[in-house]
Amino acid sequence: MSDAASPSDEALLRRYAAGDPEGARLLLDRLSPRLYRLALRLLADRAEAEDVVQETMLRLWQMAPDWQSGGAQPGTWAHRVAVNLATDRLRRRRSIALDAVAEPADGAPAPLQVMLDADRETALDMALAELPDRQRQAVVLRHLEGLANPEIAEIMGVGVEAVESLTARGKRRLAQLLAPRRADLGYET
Amino acid sequence: MSEQKKDRQPLTEEALDRVLSHAAAAPADPLPNALRSRLLADALAQMPAPTRPAPRPAPGRLSRLLAQLGGASGMAGLTAAGLAGFWIGTATPDPAGGLSGALWQGAALVSPSLAEWTADAPEGFEDDLLLALLAGD
Numbered sequence: 284m285s286d287a288a289s290p291s292d293e294a295l296l297r298r299y300a301a302g303d304p305e306g307a308r309l310l311l312d313r314l315s316p317r318l319y320r321l322a323l324r325l326l327a328d329r330a331e332a333e334d335v336v337q338e339t340m341l342r343l344w345q346m347a348p349d350w351q352s353g354g355a356q357p358g359t360w361a362h363r364v365a366v367n368l369a370t371d372r373l374r375r376r377r378s379i380a381l382d383a384v385a386e387p388a389d390g391a392p393a394p395l396q397v398m399l400d401a402d403r404e405t406a407l408d409m410a411l412a413e414l415p416d417r418q419r420q421a422v423v424l425r426h427l428e429g430l431a432n433p434e435i436a437e438i439m440g441v442g443v444e445a446v447e448s449l450t451a452r453g454k455r456r457l458a459q460l461l462a463p464r465r466a467d468l469g470y471e472t
Numbered sequence: 473m474s475e476q477k478k479d480r481q482p483l484t485e486e487a488l489d490r491v492l493s494h495a496a497a498a499p500a501d502p503l504p505n506a507l508r509s510r511l512l513a514d515a516l517a518q519m520p521a522p523t524r525p526a527p528r529p530a531p532g533r534l535s536r537l538l539a540q541l542g543g544a545s546g547m548a549g550l551t552a553a554g555l556a557g558f559w560i561g562t563a564t565p566d567p568a569g570g571l572s573g574a575l576w577q578g579a580a581l582v583s584p585s586l587a588e589w590t591a592d593a594p595e596g597f598e599d600d601l602l603l604a605l606l607a608g609d
Contacts, residue, residue: 303522337514426489427492465483
């Protein structure tokens with residue numbers, strides 16, 4: 284939705300492609316805080332989140348001269364790129380962790396139980412980090428970023444039904460992972 | 473219910489929704505200034521040059537000739553004159569005989585043949601004298 288006072292993402296990208304630096308500033312200030320928050324949710328690491336945002340925006344600027352109307356909106360496109368870049372980093376992180384970290388001894392406390400002094404947000408972030416990548420993406424985009432299922436489907440490259448399924452399974456798993464943190468969450472239910 | 477048993481029970485859907493809503497409403501970390509500066513620098517470095525209207529090409533021979541002939545309006549006049557000339561040259565005019573026929577038709581009607589003249593001539597009028605008059609003698 285846009286009007287004269289609030290041009291669409293695509294209009295701003297076209298202004299940028301025509302050499303208007305103001306178009307770049309406006310689009311950057313509109314998209315990058317959302318991308319940063321999303322990347323931070325998915326990665327739980329500020330430095331990595333910053334890298335993801337910078338790489339995503341760089342790709343958007345490079346795409347600008349060849350941007351095709353009628354396809355995805357630049358904001359949706361940028362979310363998709365950020366999600367993919369974050370997923371790549373999580374996979375790399377996981378493979379490094381598997382190689383570098385010794386198997387925990389039997390009976391060792393689960394990561395969530397180790398964070399005894401963590402606050403509610405940290406507890407949620409830790410639980411999100413335990414979810415499979417696709418479930419985490421779906422839950423974050425739907426419940427933390429507030430996007431609609433069709434847009435999430437476009438970002439994740441799946442159907443709406445798949446998004447609903449991923450979100451439902453992700454929430455079920457979250458409910459299990461957060462169970463031991465009831466006190467930290469402040470919900471004695 | 474013991475604490476251990478309670479910890480194994482998943483959160484209710486209501487409780488989880490409250491957790492998620494609370495997190496979604498929480499103020500997001502502001503974009504670090506250093507990151508914004510880097511993003512802006514990237515954008516300006518990648519930005520295409522501003523688009524300007526293409527320069528007008530220098531006029532060629534044909535353009536100069538057209539200008540000397542008065543431009544578009546001059547060419548329109550020349551074309552009209554040319555077409556008029558072509559039409560005058562190719563259109564079939566009425567034969568000149570038709571025109572003279574139209575002009576002389578009345579005279580012909582009022583001009584009886586010589587036989588009629590002589591027939592109506594007064595008595596004693598001589599044909600030879602009439603012929604001589606007509607011949608201009």
